Amino acid sequence: MLGAFALRSGSRLSRQLRRAIQTIAEVAETGNDVFVLVEHPIDDGRVDLNGRMLLLDDRDTFRRSDDADDADRCRAGPAEEIERGDGAPAGREHRIDDQHVTRVEIRRQLRVVLRCDRRHLVALQADVPDARAGHELEDGVEHAESGAKHRNDDDLRPHAATGRRAERRLDGDVARRHAAQRFSREQHADARRAAAKIFRSSPLVAQADESIVHERMVDETHRHGVHYTRRSSSGIRLRPDTTGESEGTTNGDAWTSAIESVSMRANLVTIVAAVGVLAVQPVRTPISLVVVGKTVLTQNIRRQVLSPGAVAINGNAIVDVDAPTTIALKYRAGETINARDEIVLPGLVNTHTHAPMVMYRGLADDLALMEWLNKYIFPAEAKTVSPEMVRVGTRLAALEMIESGTTTYADMYYFEEEVARVTKEAGLRGVLGETIIQFPVADAKTPIEGLARTERFIKLYKDDALIVPAVAPHAMYTNDKATLLASVQLARRYGVPVIIHLAETENELKTAREKYQMTPTAYLESIGFWGPPSDRQNTHTIAAHGVWVNDEDVAILKRRGIGVSHNPESNMKLSSGTAPVAMYLAAGVALGLGTDGAASNNDLDMFEAMRQASFLAKHATGDPTAVPAQTALDLATIGGARALGMERLIGSLEPGKRADLITVSMNSARQTPLYDAVSHLVYVTRGDDVRTTIVDGKVLMKDRQMKTLDRAAVIADANRLAGRVKEAVGR
Ligand SMILES: [Zn+2]
Structure with a gap:
């Protein structure tokens, strides 16, 4: 007779269960839930083994060829393993492709591994220490088959295939959806026989250390053929569904011991555990948040992709990234x-902007940098930059960044403490540099004053969770040597980053050549601005633009560990030139992407920055393979993190890193059809496609609903302030 227990999360349980009754082990998937079905022989009223779920992992779709380890782990199928237990050679012909079969020690371990092109892995361990073995069990199996025959159920009919190797075709579809159907009737019979031999070769001792059974399993069990009753103590008794009587008691926590106490006349009872998303694991670690995505682009060193995937977050940190089923088994999320x-990916990193300059968006377009600066931006700034303008502008920029998936940005402006305050309120992460410039500006009449102001700012935010204060000497052409060096000394004293514009225009190059007979990069090297490499430990420098650089300059930047921010849109719009991205990448310079201020872009959309970085590189080099989609995505995520010296904290979805991530919808006409998520993110996605933005474990926007900013008020304030800007430039 057969009894069956089921634990499930999907809606197909009964179907699964009916089938599972006849199998030794079975794996199936319903939607996104993976079921692992394990049968435990019970012989003469005693459970002989206690199956224990060790791992349930469907990290499929690792798309990168360098995932060799994972691939290897996945290359054994249950059929092969059972077969090996059977003493038969691993049959290569049983696999879809001629992959290497990982040899697995079968003793004490029954692994069910599904792999194939999607590398869907399910592993079980049955601790089957023991007592008795072998023939009894095999007999039991045979009896079970006989029993099945009497049930007058086609599916339970015994098969003549017990003596031959069954076809075991586990392919990608198995892993995806209809695994159970792939286990043919022959397989069932053969698998039973094979399993019996495996168990015979292993000591069999029932172990009662873990319960994988959820109360729902009990409920389902009731519906599907085995009766039970629960009381406050003692065990559960099981019996086949012949009389409808309950014979015993249990409580949910004592499930394993309950199984052991089963008293049955049957030679074999098959206990089926189907584990899905809602299935209960013995101990699930409480965490604050789980984000489940259709696809998770981890952007880790292997550029691992999980489809589906889930990111487990506790507090401000990522604790795990894995298949949703695995995460569900391991964690209980608040x-x-x-x-x-949606696609889940690391939050985008904008390595260069001037947030409050959104207030000058569209104020003056179609001008060269110096004319644009001297005629419009500097005068507008002289008349309108104030703490209020900075607050209103930064709030608008923060709204735009959160709405378009930026989670960290590097900034350089005035009243940077106001920028920091608003950034923190909005929940964004920022590397924020107080501008140091030789001429009088709104927040400092002299560079000395600017440096003093910067020092106060640094002290205020030195140990902040979200804000990294920085010193930002504007450029080599807007500061003298003393100011440049005083800036880096201040940064080194406090161990904070330096941000500077570098070699943005040909004019800057000309100036440096005329004054110093050097390139801007070489000049800064000559005065010790970049500092010795050892300083990288506590001072990181970010150079924005780096357009007008030669091989030697790139070598200097690489040697000094300088992060470079590539701003393709600003460079194109102001006709500043084309940064040698390929040269930077070849040299291994830490390269990130930036939008620059919205006055020269005119938005803060990093998706557009990715797209333009790719297009510009292709256009400039005549090489269509230049900056492919994955590289562009790298520049906007982990590359940006490196450029800011923050790769240990952000830029990829990995345990231990800060929980900065976004989800992006892929349902628009523009994004249809979807063959490749990375291609779509770079070539067709817009900031507006971002649905949810999370920084430091905090949800800033969910399904496009802002959580930290009052959207309407932010926009109304900006419009109000725009009146003053118009007045200032006489428009
Ligand atoms: Zn800039």
Whole structure:
């Protein structure tokens, strides 16, 4: 007779269960839930083994060829393993492709591994220490088959195939959806026989250390053929569904011991555990948030992609990234964001902007940099930059960045403490540099004053969770040597980063050549601005633009560990030139992407920056393979993190890193059809496609609803302030 227990999360349980009754082990998937079905022989009223779920992992779609380890782990199928237990050679002909079969020690371990082109892995361990073995079990199996025959159920009919190797075709579809159907009737019979031999070769001892059973399993069990009753103590008794009587008691926590106490006349009872998303694991670690996505682009060193995937977050940190089923088994989340139709990726890193300059967006277009600066931007700034303008502008910029998926940005402006305050309120991460410039500006009449102001700013935010204060000497052509060096000395004293514009225009190059007979990069090297490499430990420098550089300059930047921010849109719009991205990448310079201020872009959309970085590189080099989509995405995520010296904290979805991530919808006409998520992110996605933005574990926007900013008020304030800007430039 057969009894069956089921634990499930999907809606197809009964179907699964009916089938599972006849199998030794079975794996199936319903939607995104993976079921692992394990049968435990019970012989003469005693459970002989206690199956224990060790791992349930469907990290499929690792798309990168360098995932060799994972691929290897996945290359054994349950059929092969059972077969090996059977003493038969691993049959290569049983696999879809001629992959290497990982040899696995079968003793004490029954692994069910599904792999194939999607590398969907499910592994079980049955601790089957023991007592008795072998023939009894095999007999039991045979009896079970006989029993099945009497049930007058086609599926349970015994098969003549017990003595031959069954076809075991586990392919990608198995992993995806209809695994169970792939286990043919022959397989069932053969698998039973094979399993019996495996168990015979292993000591069999029932172990009662873990329960994988959820109360729902009990409930389902009731519906599907085995009766039970629960009381406050003792065990559960099981019996086949013949009389409808309950014979015993249990409580949910004592499930394993309950199984052991089963008293049955049957030679074999098959216990089926199906584990899915809602299935209960013995101990699930409480965490604050889980984000489940259709695809998770981890951007880790292997550029691992999980489809589906989930990111487990506790507090401000990522604790795990794995298949949703695995995450569900391991963690109990306070909140779950279901982005099953969306792509989950690290938050974008904008390595160069001037946030409050959104207030000058569209104020003056179609001008060269110096004319644009001297005629419009500097006068507008002289008349309108104030703490209020900086607050209003930064709030607008923060709204735009959160709405378009930027989670960290590097900034250089005035009243940077106001920028910091608003950035923190909005929940964004910022590397914020107080500008040091030789001429009088709104927040400092002299560079000395600017440096003093900067020092106060640094002290205020030195140990902030979100804000990294920085010193930002504007450029080599707007500061003298003493100011440049005083800036880096201040930064080194406090161990904070330096941000500077570098070699943005040909004019800057000309100036440096005329004054110093050197390139801007070489000049800064000559005065010790870049500092010795050892200083990288506590001072990181970010150079924005780096357009007009030669091989030697790139070598200097690489040697000094300088992060470079590439701003393709600003460079194109102001006709500043084309940064040698390929040269930077070849040299291994830490390169990130930036939008620059919205006055010269005219937005802060990093998706557009990715796209333009790719297009510009292709256009400039005549090489269509230049800056492919993955490289562009790298520049906007982990590359940007490196450029800011923050790769240990952000830029990829990895345990231990800060929980900065976004979800992006892929359902628009523009994004249809979807063959490649990375291609779409770079070539067709816009900031507006971002659905949810999370920084430091905090949800800043969910399904486009802002959580930290009052959207309408931010826009109204900006419009109000724009009146003053118009007045200032006489428009
Ligand atoms: Zn700039």
